[in-house]
Amino acid sequence: MKKRVRYYAIRLLLLIICFSPTLSSAQGKLIDGTIVDKDGLPIAGVNVLVKGSQRSAQSDYTGKFSIEANLGETLVISFIGMVTQQIMVTQAASINIILKDNPNELQEVVLVGYGSQKKGDLTGAVSRANLEPFREAPNVSIAQTLQGTVAGLNVGQVNSAGQNPSISVRGQTSLGGNSNVLVIVDGVNFPGGINNINPDDVATIDVLKDASSAAVYGAQGANGVILITTKKGGKNKAPQISFSTSYTTQTPTSNIRPLGRQAYLDKVKNLYWDKAYLAPEYTQPDPTFNLADYLYTTEVDSNGNIIEGDYDWWANGTKTGDIKDYKVSIAGGGNKVNYLLSASYTDQAGYIVNDLFKRTTVRANVGVDVTDWWNVSMQSFATFSDYSGEEPTLANIIRMPSLFSPYDDEGNIVSNPTGNNTLGNPFKTFAIDDYDKSTYLFANFSSDIKIPFVKGLSYKINFGNNYTTTGHYNSNIYGAGETGSAYKNNSTRYDYTFDNIVTYKKTIADDHDLDVTLLYGVTHRESESTSATGTGFTNLNLSYNSLELAAIQKTTSDGWDEALNYQMGRVNYKFRNKYIVTGTIRRDGFSGFAENNKWGVFPSVSLGWVISEEGFFKNINAVNSLKLRGGYGTIGNLTTRYFSLSTMSLYDAYVFGDGGSTSLGQTLNSLQQPDLKWEKTGGINLGVDFSLFKNRITGSVEYYNTKTTDQLFPQPIPAISGVNSINVNLGNIRNKGLEFTLTSKNIDTKDFKWSTTVNYSHNSNKILSLNGLDEDGDGKEDDITASDLFIGHSIGSIYGYEVGDIYQIGDVIPTGYSLGNRRIIDQDGDGTITQADRKILGKTDPDFRAGLLNTFTYKDFSLNIFFNTVQGGKNSYLSANEPTYGGRRDENAQVFNFLNNTDFWSPINPDGVNPSYINAPAVSANKLYARNFVRLQDISFSYNLPKEILKNLGVSSLQLYLSGKNLATWTKWRGWDPETGNGLADNGRPVLKGYSLGLNVTF
Structure with missing residues (x-):
């Protein structure tokens, strides 16, 4: 290596x-x-x-x-x-x-993969993100800027420091294959986390959404492609120094917290409602009830009194989060050279104590015209990320009753304050020594030659490199049953991409425009890692640097490499600026694929008709431009590198002799599948681009219908075979949807401007077949119930028992159920609840997503307001919303604390929505709730000092701004944020709202 x-x-x-x-x-x-x-x-x-x-x-x-x-x-x-x-x-x-x-945005140039085009010449579904209104938002990752802003691009919420949000384009296309969006930075595949990129370095972001536009990336484009271009210096431009800084405070969007002392005691009392209240109605208090008799043993002192503790675990395990951000850059250039140098530092402390993230980035982008026909350039950056710090377990902070303190009278940590073996002291993490840092290096070297003797012909080389090192070291005096544990994990990864791109552009007789792109490239990836652990230490004074002192020592190592080879040809032809044709074909070979199917071919074709250029359309003054687009394409999806091979795992197999050492054995996990095929997604995209009323209204509408065939899926097989699964091509999935984006210039005067942009996206998916049986058959024997996969239904289907209300006093309660249980609906009416009464209850996928941006400018003032919403309709965007513990009266429900917005049923609270019962039901099921929400996601107000004032200060521009993130959320969802979907589970965590104050200055 x-x-x-x-x-x-x-x-x-x-x-x-x-x-x-x-x-x-x-x-x-x-x-x-x-x-x-x-x-x-x-x-x-x-x-x-x-x-x-x-x-x-x-x-x-x-x-x-x-x-x-x-x-x-x-x-x-x-x-x-x-x-x-x-x-x-x-x-x-x-x-x-x-x-x-x-104002005709059709002249805007966007990236299309291995090249660029005017937006007016596009025939596929390509969207450029509008970044400017969100530059001042308190976003650690550039991906957060994209939340809800691009139709069809779905970016999830974040709720921890330095977290990478989930990203998807136009729904889920795969059951078991790769589901990651392909990210391209400055023309090179970017495998690292997107939060490694300094948001201030990003110039543009383009999203390739359909098969015809993403076909240039072949086997890597099935989940959509995001093209990021970073900023560059300008030629013949004096050095321009820019500096920006901001400070953000962050607090939860909801007031969820554990119960205080009295509320906790009331919880226990209501848990024993049959003891605390008099029969038969159980609404009148029983004067003989003594709460101390029903508390956990450690909650009562030797005299039988409830202990006096009232410790606020939540307040001491959380704090107001903050983000401190500093960025500086210098850009400029001469007649032959342009450059941009930048650096940034981000320090984020989350709401949970020790939820920390620090990031330092440096960038150097340089371009040089060697001659009139030869340009060389370098785009490079380094990111140093630090996640060091072990936060306390939030679930245990929530569960810990306020009666107990984390420390004894001498200030030492009490390992188990309650005596309950499942509820350790969450603050033991304060004594953990944690080092968690990574270095990410990126460099793309390119040479672009305009062939002097053939006009329009050019040859470009891209050599992109990604190198990552990660070190995670940890020592814990409470680990390994409080005997002490420590480990050191080191890993490195290196990727390179080498692309050869030939482009030929030719205009013939002013009527014919030809643009041909040819590509040959290779990608190679390799990784290695080593881990050393130790348990059982007499002391940990040297932290993780003394693993040799451990009673039990263990080392492991790993390594892999994979390669991708590809060729692509693309032809763009335009006739009289009215008729546009784009054809692409790409061939990919991947080392990780099955022995008999290493290569895949992915073609596409798309057409465009600029109707507004036709003679018969010239007299329609209300329409400035109108273009129809349509395309069909096929793209692939990479498998994991060992998906087609047999995989093994180690286990403790034999012990030789009484007290002898354990010998490891190997077991087969999955079977080899040499005929595994490529997973392919193919389909149509139809689009309309328009500009109306002297370009006061512009927009686009997209309809797509795609089918993913030969799904990669680990199919379970009977355990008697000795193997867990075999990876197969299982079935087909359809995704179809509608998107539109509309921008209007409501007021456009010299001093005051107001514009509005709205975007909408609807996607629905359906499983068309599993194991070869399509939805026209009965499908029952081929449904994979254990994985909630059903022919004719969504991938996100929820399968289970339908529930009704909670059994109340006076109800006729069937055998196997008791007061406080949820009613289970008998679907077949046979009087017995069996597995046959299960049904598809809805789906987790939303019905639609939408965003609304209003931008106001008055002289030197600017205001941006952005709303984001996700809606589920009747039976979509559903999730269970029950506390992790509670319900049945047992030790854990008795001693564990609950969140303050739980609403348990009891005879004195018959309208409670969370069941609570003495006896567990024969069959239990959760109630589903809609996660619909409308969110005031981003708002920023800025003021640019007048240039007349700045001129005397030697400053080019100076901007002051206030901004906010996630300031208000309107929802009926109870619990943690509806977008994360954790409900009332105590392993959830809050989404944060932030207020930011910042300064941008340019010299």
């Missing part, structure tokens, strides 16, 4: 040396200019290109630029949202340019 790393390091060094340029100077005169908008304000970042050459520049923050050009040459001045201008170079050495607004 070390030899391989050295080999790759040498390759990297040689590439860097090869890419080191000897700068040459272009001939011509130096042209200076200033670019302003219609109000005379300077525009930074405008692209200035000498037509027919590779010479280019960008305007600086004062709107000024410089570029070398010959007399008679033409300058092309372009900027997103502005009308492109062409100006011929004359004898004048200086020019002034006024750019006019061009």
Whole structure:
């Protein structure tokens, strides 16, 4: 492994040396200019290109630029949202340019994988995220910026420091295969956590949602593709230094906490309602009832009195969280070189004590024009993450009664304050020494050659590298039954991607536009890890650095490598800017696939018709642009590297002699499957893009219908075979849905502007077949009930017993049930509750998601308000919502504390929604509740100091802002946040709302 790393390091060094340029100077005169908008304000970042050459520049923050050009040459001045201008170079050495607004977003350039296109030329479902309204939000990860903002892109909530949110595109497509979205950063596959990226470094994010657009990534694109481009410096731009800082406070979005002393005692009293209250109604208190007789033994002193403790475990195990953020960058460039250097530091302390995350990032993006036809560049960054710290177990904080204290009279930790063996002191983690750090290195080196003797032909090389090291060390004096435990885990991972991209662009007779892309690439990944553990220490004074002192020592190691080889061809053809065709074919080979099916081929084709360019449409003044799109494509899904092979595991097999040592044996877990096929997703996408009323209203509508075949799934087999499962191609799934995005400019004056963007997405999936039987058959024998998989129903189906209300005093209660039990619905009416009474009750998937963004600007003030909602309709977005403990009267329910929003039934609380009973029912089931919510997710208010004031201070721009996250949530859901779905479970944790104050300044 070390030899391989050295080999790759040498390759990297040689590439860097090869890419080191000897700068040459272009001939011509130096042209200076200033670019302003219609109000005379300077525009930074405008692209200035000498037509027919590779010479280019960008305007600086004062709107000024410089570029070398010959007399008679033409300058092309372009900027997103502005009308492109062409100006011929004359004898004048200086020019002034006024750019006019061009609100037609179809001119915007978006990434499409191994290239870019104007949005107006797209034929697939590609969406660009609107990042600007959320730049000031207190988000540690750039993924949080995407929550609810892009139709069809689903980003989950986070509730711990430095957490990576879940990400999916257009629903679940696989039963047992890979379910991760493919993330591409600066053209290179990015396998690391997305929170390794400094959000301030991100320039754009594009999402490839359908099979025809994601087909360029073949076997890796089945779950959608996210393309991230980082910021770069501008040519002929004076160095620009930017600094930003913010401070955020974070508290729970809901007031959930454990019961206090009196409420806890009342809980125990109500648990024994048949003792505390008089029969037969059990609503009048029994004067002879003594609560101390029913408390846990350690909750009563030697005199029979309830102990006096009133310790607030919750308050001492939690605190107000905060995020401290600092970012600095310098960007600029000359005639041949552009650069951006940045650094950031994020320090987040979560709501739970010791829930900590620290991140330091540094970035260097450099581009060099070696000649007019050769550009080399490097995009690189390093991230150093620190998760060190062991937080107390939140579940035990919730369960611990306030009668007990974590410390004795001398201040020492009491290991088990209650005496209940399942309820240890959660604050024992304060004595744990924990080191948990990782380093992530990313570097992409590219060489882009415009072939001088063939106009429009270029050859680009991308060599991307990802290297990760992780060290997690821990020592715990309370571990291994309080004999002490410690471990050291070290792992490394290295990936490289080497892409060769040939592009040919040609315009023929002004009517025909041809864009051809050819790709050959390889990806290689390798990893190794070593773990050493020790248990039974006489002392742990040297923490995890003294494993040799352990009575029992154990070491393990692991390593793997895998490779992917791929070829791709794509042709874009446009006729008279009206008719567009895109065809793609990609071939992938993956080392992890089955012996007889190493390769897969993934084709796609899509069409576009710009109706608004037709002659018969010219007189429709209300419609500025209208385009129809349609496409069909097939993409694949990678399996895990050993999915087609037999897998083994170790177990304690034999003991030789009385008191002898244990020998390990091996057992077979799964069978080999050499004919395992590729899982493929294919389907159609139909879209409409439009712009109305002088571009005051713009939007798009998408409909898709996809089918995933040959599902990868670990199918259980009878235990008598001696094997747990065999991995097979099990069946087919359909996903279909509707999405739309609409933006309106409600008010657009010089001083005041108001715009609104709404997005909506609906997705439904259905299992079409399992084991070869489709939904037209009866399907019963092929349903996989143990995994809740049913033909003709959603992957997220919930299968079980339907429940009714709680049995009350006076009800006729069937045998096997008692007061306080939930009623189980007898579906077949035979008078007995059996497994035949189970049914599909609904599904966990939502019915639709939507977002609403309003942006207001008045002179130098700006206000952004964003609402996010997830709704389930009648039988969707459901989840159980019961306490982890409670219900049956037993030791745990007696001693454990509960959350303050539990509502247990009792005769004095007949409307309680959580069952509570003396005798457990013959059959029990949870009630399902809707998780629907509307959330005020993001709000930011900013003020940009007037440039007249800043000019005297030598500052280009200065912005002050206030922002908030998750400030209000409207829901009927009880318990933890509805989006996380933990309900009243004591292993849940709160979602946090945050208030942030920040400053952005540019010099």
